[in-house]
Structures are given as C-alpha cells and as structure tokens.
Amino acid sequence: MAVTIKDVARLAGVSPSSVCRALADPARVRPETRESVERAARELGYHPNRVARSLITGRTANLGVVLPDLANPFFPSVVKSIQTQARRFDYAVFLSDTDEDPAVEVPAIRALAKQVDGFLLCSPRAPDEDLRSFAGEKPIVVLNRRITPFPSVTADSTGGMQQAVAHLHALGHRHLAYVAGPRTSWSNRDRQRGLRAATAARGMNLVEIGHVAPTVDGGAAAADLVLATPATAVLAYNDLIALGLIQRLQARGAEIPGQVSVVGFDDIPVAGLVGPPLTTVAIGKEQIGRVGVDLLLELMADAPARSAGPGRRAAARMPAAPARSVGLGRGAGPLPADAPGRRTASRDSTGTARRVLPTQLIVRGSTGPARQK
Amino acid sequence: MAVTIKDVARLAGVSPSSVCRALADPARVRPETRESVERAARELGYHPNRVARSLITGRTANLGVVLPDLANPFFPSVVKSIQTQARRFDYAVFLSDTDEDPAVEVPAIRALAKQVDGFLLCSPRAPDEDLRSFAGEKPIVVLNRRITPFPSVTADSTGGMQQAVAHLHALGHRHLAYVAGPRTSWSNRDRQRGLRAATAARGMNLVEIGHVAPTVDGGAAAADLVLATPATAVLAYNDLIALGLIQRLQARGAEIPGQVSVVGFDDIPVAGLVGPPLTTVAIGKEQIGRVGVDLLLELMADAPARSAGPGRRAAARMPAAPARSVGLGRGAGPLPADAPGRRTASRDSTGTARRVLPTQLIVRGSTGPARQK
DNA sequence: TTGAAAGCGTTACCAA
DNA sequence: TTGGTAACGCTTTCAA
Numbered sequence: 001m002a003v004t005i006k007d008v009a010r011l012a013g014v015s016p017s018s019v020c021r022a023l024a025d026p027a028r029v030r031p032e033t034r035e036s037v038e039r040a041a042r043e044l045g046y047h048p049n050r051v052a053r054s055l056i057t058g059r060t061a062n063l064g065v066v067l068p069d070l071a072n073p074f075f076p077s078v079v080k081s082i083q084t085q086a087r088r089f090d091y092a093v094f095l096s097d098t099d100e101d102p103a104v105e106v107p108a109i110r111a112l113a114k115q116v117d118g119f120l121l122c123s124p125r126a127p128d129e130d131l132r133s134f135a136g137e138k139p140i141v142v143l144n145r146r147i148t149p150f151p152s153v154t155a156d157s158t159g160g161m162q163q164a165v166a167h168l169h170a171l172g173h174r175h176l177a178y179v180a181g182p183r184t185s186w187s188n189r190d191r192q193r194g195l196r197a198a199t200a201a202r203g204m205n206l207v208e209i210g211h212v213a214p215t216v217d218g219g220a221a222a223a224d225l226v227l228a229t230p231a232t233a234v235l236a237y238n239d240l241i242a243l244g245l246i247q248r249l250q251a252r253g254a255e256i257p258g259q260v261s262v263v264g265f266d267d268i269p270v271a272g273l274v275g276p277p278l279t280t281v282a283i284g285k286e287q288i289g290r291v292g293v294d295l296l297l298e299l300m301a302d303a304p305a306r307s308a309g310p311g312r313r314a315a316a317r318m319p320a321a322p323a324r325s326v327g328l329g330r331g332a333g334p335l336p337a338d339a340p341g342r343r344t345a346s347r348d349s350t351g352t353a354r355r356v357l358p359t360q361l362i363v364r365g366s367t368g369p370a371r372q373k
Numbered sequence: 374m375a376v377t378i379k380d381v382a383r384l385a386g387v388s389p390s391s392v393c394r395a396l397a398d399p400a401r402v403r404p405e406t407r408e409s410v411e412r413a414a415r416e417l418g419y420h421p422n423r424v425a426r427s428l429i430t431g432r433t434a435n436l437g438v439v440l441p442d443l444a445n446p447f448f449p450s451v452v453k454s455i456q457t458q459a460r461r462f463d464y465a466v467f468l469s470d471t472d473e474d475p476a477v478e479v480p481a482i483r484a485l486a487k488q489v490d491g492f493l494l495c496s497p498r499a500p501d502e503d504l505r506s507f508a509g510e511k512p513i514v515v516l517n518r519r520i521t522p523f524p525s526v527t528a529d530s531t532g533g534m535q536q537a538v539a540h541l542h543a544l545g546h547r548h549l550a551y552v553a554g555p556r557t558s559w560s561n562r563d564r565q566r567g568l569r570a571a572t573a574a575r576g577m578n579l580v581e582i583g584h585v586a587p588t589v590d591g592g593a594a595a596a597d598l599v600l601a602t603p604a605t606a607v608l609a610y611n612d613l614i615a616l617g618l619i620q621r622l623q624a625r626g627a628e629i630p631g632q633v634s635v636v637g638f639d640d641i642p643v644a645g646l647v648g649p650p651l652t653t654v655a656i657g658k659e660q661i662g663r664v665g666v667d668l669l670l671e672l673m674a675d676a677p678a679r680s681a682g683p684g685r686r687a688a689a690r691m692p693a694a695p696a697r698s699v700g701l702g703r704g705a706g707p708l709p710a711d712a713p714g715r716r717t718a719s720r721d722s723t724g725t726a727r728r729v730l731p732t733q734l735i736v737r738g739s740t741g742p743a744r745q746k
Numbered sequence: 747t748t749g750a751a752a753g754c755g756t757t758a759c760c761a762a
Numbered sequence: 763t764t765g766g767t768a769a770c771g772c773t774t775t776c777a778a
Contacts, residue, residue: 002487004755014764015764015765017758017764017767020758021764028763030764033764047487048756049754049756051428051487051488051755051756052757055425057758057770070449070453071453071642073446073642079443080444083443092484095438095467095468097452097456110420114375114422115423115424115465243643247646269589273647274647275649377770377772379771391749394747394748402748403747403748406747421772424771424772427754427772428753428770429754431754
C-alpha cells in the first residue's frame, strides 16, 4: 500500500489537515509543525496522490496532446517543445496519436477529457463541428488550424508561399506544380490558398496534384504525375512528400535541381541532410508548442478548474492554473526573451487569440534555375 | 459542471449504485433498469470519471512512457508502436521526455507514478540503483537496457555488430573506428561490447572515439577525429551520429563510401533518404514498443492493482488488468501473427522476462570497398 | 435485483 | 494555528 497523508499525520503527530497545509503552504503552519511534518514525509517517502487531489481541486495538472502521426518528424518537434514548456509549469502530458484517422480524434479527446485540464490539438483532422462539441467542456488550443471558437497557433503559410514563389520566379520558373496533402488537413488548404495567390499575382502557371498521404510514399506516388506536367518546379504540402518526390524523380532519371526544382514545407530536422538538401519553408516548430502551451495556460486561468458557470462555489474558491506571469516573470528557469517582432498576435472579433507565426524560406540545394525548354 | 453518476441516477429514477452496475456489468440488473439507465446516460452525455474510478479501483488505465529525446527519430517510432498497442487495450499514454538528462528521470517517474498502472522506460539514462528504487512500487518494463529486476526488451547488438563487421571485412576493411554515444547509455555499452568482440574475432583493428551526444551535431564533432585515424570505415552508435559524420566528412572532402565507409545503427526512417543512403543495423522499432507493452500488461496482471502484498483485501477483489490473452486471442482488432522465430524470448534465473529482438544489417550506399592505401 | 452507506486520498471549510 | 468534518465521483459491500 502506498503511503498516504494519514500515515504522515500519524507519524508527525498532527492531523491530516495540518500535513496538507504544511506541504502545500508552509507559511500557514507553525515552523515546528512544518518541520515535523516534513521530516515524517521524508522518512516515509510520502508523495501526494495527484489523482485524489484532482478529484477535489478539479485540477489534474495534466495536458492532453492529440496529433495525427508521430512518424511525421514535424510532430515530435512540436511535442518536444510542448513537453518542455509544460514541465516548466509542472504539467504532465498525455499523448494520443490518431494515425491520421479523423474518426479516432473525438473518442481520443473524450477518453482523456476527464484527466486533463486542457487540450492541445495539433493539426486535428476531424470536422469542425465535431471538435466544436468540446467547446464549453474543456479549454482547447488548436495548433496548425483555425476553428472558432478555439484559440489557435498557425504558421504564416501565405508569407511562406510568397517567399517560395518569389524564389522560384527569380530562378526563371514559370510553370509550377503543387502536391497536395490530406484533404482533411486545414494547413494543406491554407498552404494551397497561399500558393494560388502567390502564383496568380505573378501570372504563373500552377498545376495541382491530387491529395496524397503526407508521407514519403505519398510523395513518391505523385512524382510521375509531376513529370507529366509542364512544371519545372514542384512545391509539396510538406517535407516528407518533397522527400518522396525527390526519391522517385531521381529514380526516374530526373536531375534535381537541374531538371526539376523541389520545395518542401516545415523544415523537418532531416531536410538539410538529404541529397540534395531540401529547399523548404521553415516554421518555428518549437515556438508552436511553446506558444500553444502559453495560450492554453491563459485559457485555463480564465476558465475555472471545475468547469461551471461563473459564480459557482467551486469556481470561486478554486486556485486557478498558475498565472502565465508566474513562470514567465521569474519562474524556475530563465526564459529566453523573444526576438522582438518575431511573432504576430491578434484576436478575432470575439476576443479569441489567434497567433500566426512567421515562416522563413530556407534555400538549399533542391532548387535551381529553370531548365531551358 | 460535468454530468455525474448522480445526475444519471436521478434521471433514470434509480440509485447511483444501479447506474454503476448497469454500465459496468449489464447482466446484473433488470433489463428495464439497464435500458432506462442507458437512455439517461446517453441523453445526458454521461462519461464516467476515470480519475474518480481509479481512486477506488486502484487502476488508472494509464501507461507512463519515459524517454531521453523525442528529437531522435528512433523514439517516435517506438512511442508510436506503444501507443498503438496501448490503445488496443484501452490504455492512455503519458509521455515524458527527459532531454537526455539522467537527473530528470527519477522525478519524472515519481511525478507520474500515482497516475499510471505501469511504466515503459525507453533507454533510461539514470543509474541502476535509482531506477531500482521503484522496483516494488510499480510494474516497470525497460526498453533498450537491462536492469535487474525489471523485464526488458533489447535488440541483439552483438548479432548486429557481427553482421556489420562481416560486411566491412568482406569489403576489405581492416581498420575500423567506433563513435560512441552517451556514457549513460546502456545500449552504447552493449553495442560497443558487440563490436569489440566482432573485430577481435577477425583480428581487425578498432579505434574508439570518445562519447558524443547521440545527435547529428555529435557525429559532426567526431568526424575530424575519425579522419585522423587509420580507419577506412566508421561505425556510429546510432544513425544520427552517422548522419553527422557523413555531413562533416563530406564537408572535409572525403568521399563516402570511396574514402570512408559509414555504418549507422537503428535504421531510423530517413536513413534511406540521405545522400548517400545509410548502411545501418535495423532494429524492429515497432516490435520493441509492442513487445514492451505486452510484457507490461503481463506484469500488471500479476501485480495487484493496489500495490499491496498478496492477500490484502483490495488485492483480492480488484479486477486485474485485462489478461494478455483477452486482446490477443480475438480482441477488438485483428493482430498480425508474428513471423515464427522472429523473436527470442527468455527468462533469467529469477524468472524475469528478457526479450532480445533480432537485428538486421541493411546495406545501402554509405559502405563500399576499402580504399587502396 | 436494488438502495444505502462506506470509503478511496486529498483539500476546503469552519469552529475551536 | 489547528483539528474535525465534509466533499470530490466513483465502486463495492452489505442489507433489504
């Protein structure tokens, strides 16, 4: 049997209430009491049961992270930054990989709902209305997608696509192809939209190639379709697809970037290591996670721990989630100051936070001058 | 306020006890009762609070996964397979990334301990004795390391190194270098040991290069040291280091595999995509996670939910974790049959399970004939 | 077959 | 400053 607060109380010769106080708020007990409690706790190896605690406080100190596919290197980066920031505020992280199956998302959220204080949904694939059904229930921040009424953190796809198109245009490319990712992906639509605008603005030709899985295999499957178009450069929904394109294009004997230029999106960690190194649009993957956690913390501080209407007894007395400033001001670890102007913040008409992170084209070896035709 | 069992009871016109029974074990209530309860639950959107439940049953239906670095592509693969298998048995997964800091591990485990039924420690870096302190407390399965008294799942490093060395020997290499990973890594020691044995058996020369971080940067940092040795081929602790080696070796003008052959370990997903494609020793990453979960489930079925000595009242009545056979026999999803002989199982003298998974050399482009000297 | 009541480990409130 | 008591939501035992 695990050691409980009662064991400590008995050994320390005080009541459980005092043990609780001594441990939670040492200032509210006599120094001697505090000391004897601390000694007893140490001696017994007592660690409070967070589960029991959460039952009464309504706070679990857990965060839920739901994402489509951990095998896509983009997501581990995001999860890692979420973890780091969550740990700073003493939150543990539940992880749920839905395997790109939109139907799994809602049950996954449901299963975790009672055990977490809030959710970070990374690139969720489920329909808006399904996700919206959780609106009143739990604080939710959405990453890489915008769904009213949730706060969101997204990347500036438009800006990224503009940079990519400007780059290709300068290299002489006039005919582009885009290999689209999952139909259910908001960011695919966002990127596609940005690309259309950018090409249209320059009067360039754009061929769009069907929806493929956001994987290397998906890219490989699209490569031959690309070769059948007049495109001299191809932009992929993400780096994995770009990598698959390169693979298969090379296998078909196409030189890259000699014959075809390839541009990815995300700048996953291996992008610079492949042959040729991938030109891609970088997103601040660490920022996404960090900013996401910060927004969620804010949201949870607003929303009472026990989700109830304002004015409820519980709502009134619950200690809210630690205010964001607590940790940011002079918390445990020093926080790197943000480079000024590095991120854009805004709120929509209802006051919902929408953070749009900047993107940056990284030019590497997979793009070059358009071939003579 | 979330809907509780009382709300359902009120609407259904029965007691909370009956609601509990109706939902948990429909056979033990009158059909009419069952129906009215089910209707009420549906109408109210009732979902039992697993946290409250766990307080009394002692089961959380959560698993804790602790690993050193999600940024190493090896781990997402493992986590993904853990997730998949855990979901099959209706377990949720806590993830804790320790950032390669051995000191963070114990607190991380401690923090999760009360919220999980068991742990999967992936390549833990903490000292044996620290980890052993959890021995009686929670079921723990260790991945990529062996620590008495925990069951473990490891890869056959010796076999892998033998294959790699045989390959290099056949290509004419006689002088090898090894770039070692973290000092705290058990698998580094295991691989190093295997390599020493393999080279010694063939009378080959082996130079070992200090401990570096198991990252691309770590590999890059070791590259110049490698060039300063007579080695014509270098084996890296893992693929990330191998990738860094290749990067920097190429930057120094060394042709790969012309001048230097490079061999990695793990076969991370991108290994085949880099230039040149990486020759490496593959481990069944999906198997590691799956087998790990299976072992843990077994362990939890043995250990009572409320960790107490046998004979305790709680221990006697607690529903144990679902027996492994439940899901494996004809559970929710069909399970792919294991290829016969694909894995090795054994138990040490104390009956602790030790699974050693086979390794397989994957020959790609980063190895070739030894250069003339 | 059902309901009442106890209790899981903790925190919050009130009275002392 | 401290202790007793109630309560969180659920499951389980016991009695009806």
